[in-house]
Amino acid sequence: MTLQLPSEIVVERFLPTVRSMLAAELADREFSQREIATRLGISQAAVSQYLSGERRGEERFAEHPRMQATIERIADGFDDGTMDDYEALAELLELVRAFEDRGPICAVHEEEMPALEGLGCDLCVRGRDPSVQTEREVLANVRRAVRQFSNTPEVAVHVPNVGTNVAMALPDASDETDVAAVPGRIHAMRGGVNVPSNPEFGASHHVATTLLTATSADPSVRGAINLATSDAVLAAIPDDIDAVAFDAAYDDRGERLTEAFETYGGVPQVIYHEGDFGIEPITYVLGTSAVDAVETATELIERGE
Template identity: 40%
Template sequence: MKFIEEVVVEEFLPTFRSMLAGELRERGLTQSEVAELLGISQSAVSKYAHGDVDINDAVADDERVRETVERLADGLETGDMSRVQALVEAEILIRKLERGDLLANLHEAAFPPLSDHEGPLDIHDPEGDLRTTERVLSSVRRGVRTLENTSGFAALIPAVGSNLVEALPDADGIDDVAAIPGRILDIKGQATVPGDPEFGVSEHVASVLLAARAAGSDARAALNVRYDEDVVAKLDAAGYETVEFDAEADVESAIAEALESNPQPDVLYQTGGFGIEPVVYLLGADAGVVVGTVRDLV
């Protein structure tokens, strides 16, 4: 595990300080004066001056870094900028470069698992894409583990297989829905999961979830199980809101019509059609809620 703060300390700061120390020395300041302004030792300034510090070329060549270094050097040399202001300006630059920018790229190179994330990286944003997607994947992962250990779940898996899916808060397509690649299958009475959850790998269950959301449902997760009258009756008896839709119509329009009278069902189901297996879809706020519904069926 590699923290972005380590990248800042190991890659950015030595280069930035070396550049700033060099600019100040070029403006005629002594090593002692530079050391005092930067809050470092004279020996450190000497190392910077003699090139005894490893320089990161990507940082040194960045125009924004060079501009900031020159601006800070001018301000510190003339006294127009205090050391506190210089620190604040440097911190602002660091935060900017961490948000899907230079430092985020260096972080990704230092910690390759980050490359699996599509889109800009902002490791510090608590509501950012990276944290949100990882939370959704974690939710599905936990839900699947629970299903694997739920006695009787395998008997609820339909012939086409099951899938547990969860959508991002602003999902507008299957690429924004995490699911199990392939399907969860009943193999000799055991629910078998082929791999870890990914985004964009479910068309069927994800499409049903997205159609329900488009029709007004607040659900962000879904799981399909086999249909029979007893399953629906158990759900009704347990207090779940169940709504039937037409399996042979277009999924989006069929679900929109079914949800006209009740846009917040807990369960959607269809009783099959020509070449179409009947299926029940459990809906919920997240994967854990949906898995909890399964426990009311077994």
């Protein structure tokens, strides 16, 4: 793992981009290289390198509309005398703060530190936050669950045509953005499964809706996975695991699941439907976490073989 502070990205990649862009804008306004060097606090040789394209900076910063507008505003202010160095610095610091708030500096930071990927990290903006740690733990749990599922040889035939998703909700989850899942879902491919990307929050709708209804009825239920409903899986459910059928229609599914849970007297580990016109039969396996749900699901698959 690479440990890199966002301030390093500002110094090593943001600042050279600012200087390159400002040098070009000021040159277009007929500032001499000496004048540009004085304004930017760099050597005339450095200005020459910026203008010749030897130092181009970070394209993601240079192509950002807000960066372009800020640079143009500063260059215009320097040109007509309406902006001094203090005001220019304030403009750039505001831009840094904006880019650190889930902006392009965040994107570069995630590349340099993969441990931050998918967290929607607000560390630069809010400081250390316990909720961020909880998000990390949920994402890590989903990653482990997905890895376990994809490494089980028998699972491919149980992936529905619409795809499988593995999900886990944050404590006190209220909507889909509080549920981590795999964007694009997991699909069967050449006898195995394809996992298109790492889990993210807000990446699921149907599995998330089912899970949110379950966790609302029982907060200890925070993980889920969907499989294709099959006689083999249903027959493999042991006596100590309850399975409850529900109506396949999507309309008011949350309300109908809530009624099913109330009738059952809790949240069963397995809920399923037999499909409907245009709706593929789906089984949901629930658990206290994504890993717990996947462990139960893979046990059922292996028992049904």
